[in-house]
Amino acid sequence: xxxxxxxxxxxxxxxxxxxxxxxxxxxxxxxxxxxxxxxxxxxxxxxxxxxxxxxxxxxxxxxxxxxxxxxxxxxxxxxxxxxxxxxxxxxxxxxxxxxxxxxxxxxxxxxxxxx
Amino acid sequence: xxxxxxxxxxxxxxxxxxxxxxxxxxxxxxxxxxxxxxxxxxxxxxxxxxxxxxxxxxxxxxxxxxxxxxxxxxxxxxxxxxxxxxxxxxxxxxxxxxxxxxxxxxxxxxxxxx
Numbered sequence: 001x002x003x004x005x006x007x008x009x010x011x012x013x014x015x016x017x018x019x020x021x022x023x024x025x026x027x028x029x030x031x032x033x034x035x036x037x038x039x040x041x042x043x044x045x046x047x048x049x050x051x052x053x054x055x056x057x058x059x060x061x062x063x064x065x066x067x068x069x070x071x072x073x074x075x076x077x078x079x080x081x082x083x084x085x086x087x088x089x090x091x092x093x094x095x096x097x098x099x100x101x102x103x104x105x106x107x108x109x110x111x112x113x114x115x
Numbered sequence: 116x117x118x119x120x121x122x123x124x125x126x127x128x129x130x131x132x133x134x135x136x137x138x139x140x141x142x143x144x145x146x147x148x149x150x151x152x153x154x155x156x157x158x159x160x161x162x163x164x165x166x167x168x169x170x171x172x173x174x175x176x177x178x179x180x181x182x183x184x185x186x187x188x189x190x191x192x193x194x195x196x197x198x199x200x201x202x203x204x205x206x207x208x209x210x211x212x213x214x215x216x217x218x219x220x221x222x223x224x225x226x227x228x229x
Binding site for chain 2: 004006040041042043045048057088090092101102103104105106107108109111
């Protein structure tokens with residue numbers, strides 16, 4: 001089945017130690033999103049790619065970076081994780097942007113813990 | 116600031132009852148979508164309603180949209196224990212500064228007890 005896959009499901013890292021979360025998709029969607037979701041809160045958009053065009057949210061910390069080497073894969077890099085970065089990180093894809101009237105397809109997320 | 120605000124924050128009902136939750140938003144939209152999230156999982160798309168539509172059905176789900184009031188409601192009929200989840204509305208806003216982005220509400224946590 002076509003889907004969005006996030007690895008790993010659970011990630012534990014140390015304070016300040018770089019960590020990379022990965023997302024792959026078999027839907028061939030041109031847009032990929034990264035969200036941060038803290039407990040009982042709405043998903044918060046960090047950035048998204050339209051094909052290779054990167055769009056960063058104004059309030060996304062510089063500590064968060066992303067790479068999209070090809071259509072299928074997208075990575076979230078956290079350069080120096082702080083305790084406040086502990087959260088669920090969700091990857092999503094969609095077929096188009098504003099006005100395209102398309103849903104987003106989410107992976108099951110990576111739960112990041114910081115020691 | 117969040118585009119969508121949901122009400123109530125939490126809802127507890129018994130199996131067989133209906134569950135209704137509401138979403139209000141601030142700016143003009145292309146469409147509004149509802150998603151479900153089971154504990155510890157990703158979001159699952161339920162229904163998309165376009166700005167020129169007023170009501171949409173999918174199985175036991177009924178969504179209404181009132182663009183004059185900038186509000187939407189999600190009704191789950193004959194609820195089941197498996198409907199226990201958080202439900203989020205998301206808006207695809209029409210403003211240029213929201214290009215390519217959906218705005219999610221804070222969600223309604225629904226608990227259905229057998």
